[in-house]
Amino acid sequence: MALTLLFSLGELSYGLEIDAIQEIVEDQVLHYVPGACGVLTGAINFHGRVLPVIDLPALLGFPEAKRSARWLVLSPAQNSLVLTVSEVKRIVALDLSTLQRPPASLAGKAVRGVIEHDSQQINLFDTLAICAQLEDLQP
Amino acid sequence: MRVEISYKFIIGFLVVVASGVVVNLVVPFLQIAPEFQQIFTITCSLVVGLVFGSVFSRAFTANIRRLTTAAARISRGDLAEDVRISESRFPDETSDLASAMNQIQQSLRGLVGEIRNLSFKVASSAQSLSGTSMQVSASAQEVAGTVDQISKGAETQAEMVEESNRRFKEMAVSINLVAAAAAKLVHAANQTVETARSGGALADASLGSIRQVLAEVESSGQQMVSFVARLQQIGTFVEVINGIAQKTNLLALNATIEASRAGEYGRGFAVVADEIRKLADSSTTSADEITRLVATIRSEGERVQSSMAHVIEEMESGREAVDRTGQAFTTITQHAEGTRVKATSIAELAEQQISEAERITRAIDEIDKVVSDNAAATEEVSAATQEQSASMEELSQAAKSLSVLSESMLNIVKQFKLVEKSRD
Numbered sequence: 001m002a003l004t005l006l007f008s009l010g011e012l013s014y015g016l017e018i019d020a021i022q023e024i025v026e027d028q029v030l031h032y033v034p035g036a037c038g039v040l041t042g043a044i045n046f047h048g049r050v051l052p053v054i055d056l057p058a059l060l061g062f063p064e065a066k067r068s069a070r071w072l073v074l075s076p077a078q079n080s081l082v083l084t085v086s087e088v089k090r091i092v093a094l095d096l097s098t099l100q101r102p103p104a105s106l107a108g109k110a111v112r113g114v115i116e117h118d119s120q121q122i123n124l125f126d127t128l129a130i131c132a133q134l135e136d137l138q139p
Numbered sequence: 140m141r142v143e144i145s146y147k148f149i150i151g152f153l154v155v156v157a158s159g160v161v162v163n164l165v166v167p168f169l170q171i172a173p174e175f176q177q178i179f180t181i182t183c184s185l186v187v188g189l190v191f192g193s194v195f196s197r198a199f200t201a202n203i204r205r206l207t208t209a210a211a212r213i214s215r216g217d218l219a220e221d222v223r224i225s226e227s228r229f230p231d232e233t234s235d236l237a238s239a240m241n242q243i244q245q246s247l248r249g250l251v252g253e254i255r256n257l258s259f260k261v262a263s264s265a266q267s268l269s270g271t272s273m274q275v276s277a278s279a280q281e282v283a284g285t286v287d288q289i290s291k292g293a294e295t296q297a298e299m300v301e302e303s304n305r306r307f308k309e310m311a312v313s314i315n316l317v318a319a320a321a322a323k324l325v326h327a328a329n330q331t332v333e334t335a336r337s338g339g340a341l342a343d344a345s346l347g348s349i350r351q352v353l354a355e356v357e358s359s360g361q362q363m364v365s366f367v368a369r370l371q372q373i374g375t376f377v378e379v380i381n382g383i384a385q386k387t388n389l390l391a392l393n394a395t396i397e398a399s400r401a402g403e404y405g406r407g408f409a410v411v412a413d414e415i416r417k418l419a420d421s422s423t424t425s426a427d428e429i430t431r432l433v434a435t436i437r438s439e440g441e442r443v444q445s446s447m448a449h450v451i452e453e454m455e456s457g458r459e460a461v462d463r464t465g466q467a468f469t470t471i472t473q474h475a476e477g478t479r480v481k482a483t484s485i486a487e488l489a490e491q492q493i494s495e496a497e498r499i500t501r502a503i504d505e506i507d508k509v510v511s512d513n514a515a516a517t518e519e520v521s522a523a524t525q526e527q528s529a530s531m532e533e534l535s536q537a538a539k540s541l542s543v544l545s546e547s548m549l550n551i552v553k554q555f556k557l558v559e560k561s562r563d
Contacts (some may be wrong), residue, residue, distance in 0.1 A: 003399050005396075017394045018395065018399045022396075023388055023393050024393055024396070026389055028408075070389065091392060091416075
């Protein structure tokens, strides 16, 4: 069983193990980054570190979705990134042994696997895929 | 020189005696034989006596004859000529007689002339009387016809007077009805005035009540406004609570993440964090419910406010209506007052009319009596006219006989001859 933070991107429910999360922040002062591409909203000062804020719905093809005021600060072990999501939900315990391969329709949506929770499909978020996509965006 | 006949006889006798004496005295002187002297004397005396007597008697008899002739003529009715006797140097009784006869004749002439004139007058008067009586008779006939008409007219008059009387009595009944109706109207108008006054008072009272209610409703509206403001305050409090719950939720999430990172040491902390999250969630739920409730209450309050505004409007219009009702009651009162005044005057006029109608009825009764008297009088006049007509007939007859009488009197008087035929 792994504690997972549930959030949503557009209509889809995502889950991310809390080990990969440093902190959930709110009402941060967003600093403008000159010359940044569209998905890089800006940067914040997080406990003395400057972290880029990535517009995840825009990156994953949900440009019309709403944006939550709560952002996810990923743990430095993963990536020093701040992700905006549509909505931060709650932390639940998921049995990752029942993880299934994501269907083809979720290709490019940073889904590592699909799991059933409370008769609801949760897409397990793939931080590595995000990193790869961000690297692809580099000019 | 007037000498009476007896003196004339005496004178004659004396003349004869004197002549005898003279002859006796003269004879001796005449160479008449004495034996004839006596005879001669006698003869002379006789002659003288004869001559004297014949002259004297002739004149006397002539006068007597003339008088006799004149008397015969007068007795025949011829009064034309005067009685004339020969002029004499010594008039005697014959001339007295003649003048007396002339006086008689004169008187008779005047009398007969008078009678004749009177007869003429009587005849013409009788004639005119006859004509007049005829006219009077005709007039009496006309009067009789007129009186007949008057009699008929009087009957019609009597009928009409009776009809008038009947009509007037009916009219009096109608006027009585009018008076009764007017009295009822006065009563009704009085009641209307009373009712309208009490209605006006009620409308005033209603207005007062409505004003009171309006004031209360307005103060309720004020209370509602402050109530809604309080609700808004509650909303801000709820927002604050919500914010705190959100913050708490975030803190719980981060505490869970921290606890997870602490491993075994953080397990108890994780439970606390979960409890805190649950509390924050229930706070959020409660706050949401409060928000919903506040929203519901607010919409209810707004509905109440709008319905209050509506009620105020309606009450305003109700107040106006009651105001108008009060004014209408005032107008009704005024009109009813006017109606009462008019009805009172109608009633008074009807009373006057009743007394007038009674007076008229009495007058008509008197007229009826007069008409009856007139009818009776007319009948009397008719009878009198008939009597008059009969009298006129008699008068006419009398006038005719009078005419006849005057005619015959004229005929009789015509036997008297007053002037010469040529002058007649």
